[in-house]
Amino acid sequence: MRIDIVTIFPEFFRVLDVSLLGRARTAGLLDVRAHDLRDHAHDRHRTVDDTPYGGGAGMVMKPEPWGEALDGILDEAEGAGETVPTLIVPSPAGEPFTQAIAAELAQLDHLVFACGRYEGIDQRVVDHYEERMPVRLLSLGDYVLNGGEVAAMAMIEAVGRLVPGVVGNPESLVEESHEDGLLEYPSYTKPQVWRGLEVPDVLRSGNHGAVAAWRHEQRIERTRRVRPDLLGDDDA
Numbered sequence: 001m002r003i004d005i006v007t008i009f010p011e012f013f014r015v016l017d018v019s020l021l022g023r024a025r026t027a028g029l030l031d032v033r034a035h036d037l038r039d040h041a042h043d044r045h046r047t048v049d050d051t052p053y054g055g056g057a058g059m060v061m062k063p064e065p066w067g068e069a070l071d072g073i074l075d076e077a078e079g080a081g082e083t084v085p086t087l088i089v090p091s092p093a094g095e096p097f098t099q100a101i102a103a104e105l106a107q108l109d110h111l112v113f114a115c116g117r118y119e120g121i122d123q124r125v126v127d128h129y130e131e132r133m134p135v136r137l138l139s140l141g142d143y144v145l146n147g148g149e150v151a152a153m154a155m156i157e158a159v160g161r162l163v164p165g166v167v168g169n170p171e172s173l174v175e176e177s178h179e180d181g182l183l184e185y186p187s188y189t190k191p192q193v194w195r196g197l198e199v200p201d202v203l204r205s206g207n208h209g210a211v212a213a214w215r216h217e218q219r220i221e222r223t224r225r226v227r228p229d230l231l232g233d234d235d236a
Helices: 010-017 019-026 063-079 099-105 123-129 149-160 208-226
Strands: 002-007 031-036 086-096 110-114 135-139
Touching: 002 010, 002 063, 002 149, 010 019, 010 031, 010 149, 019 031, 019 149, 031 063, 063 110, 063 123, 086 099, 086 149, 099 149, 110 149, 123 135, 135 149
Parallel strands: 002 031, 002 110, 086 110, 086 135
Antiparallel strands: none
C-alpha cells in the first residue's frame, strides 16, 4: 500500500519509522511519503493560508498549494499506471472513523491524507477532487484538534496494521476491540499473583472451551458496561 501525506509538518511523521509500521516500510509492505505543502507555495513567505471570505476568526488554507500538491500525486500515480488514490481529509465535520472503515481502507492500494490546519482547507479543494478521485472526510471523534496530523497518524496506524503481513500473527487481529462490534476481553500474563490480585482460575484451567466462553462473556460484559451503544437488543 502507498500512503501519501500532505502537511505543513512533514517531520511529524518520522515516528512512522519505528515499531510495526517502520518494519513494514522496510519490508516494502507500506510506502509512506510525507510532502511539505509549503513546497507548493511560491511567494517569499511560503504562505498557505489567508483570511476567510465572509469574515470570522482564524485563517483558511488556500486552494492553490493544495491543488498543486494533489495534482502532483495524481499525475505521478497516473503516469505509473497505478489505481486512482482515495483522498482522506481528517476533519471534525467528517463521518466517524471506525474499525470497519479502517478495514475497508486497508483493502485499497493508495491513500492520500490531506492534513488541514487553522480553520481548515478551502472547501473548493474537496469539491474539485471529488470529481477526480474518491474523497472521504473522517473524524476521530466529537472534539477538535489543532490540525489533521494527529488524526492522520491514528488512521494510518489503524489501517496499516490491517494490511496483510504487517502484523506478524494475523490471529491477534481477530478478537480485538471493535472487530465484531464488541470490546476486547481483559488479558493477563505471569506472575499468577501480583499485589494480591490473582489471574482468574479459568485462564489457568487448560480447558480451552471454558476459556473461550469466559472471554466471550467478558467481552459482552465490558461492552455493556463501557459502550452499551455498541450492543444490539439481543445482547443487551
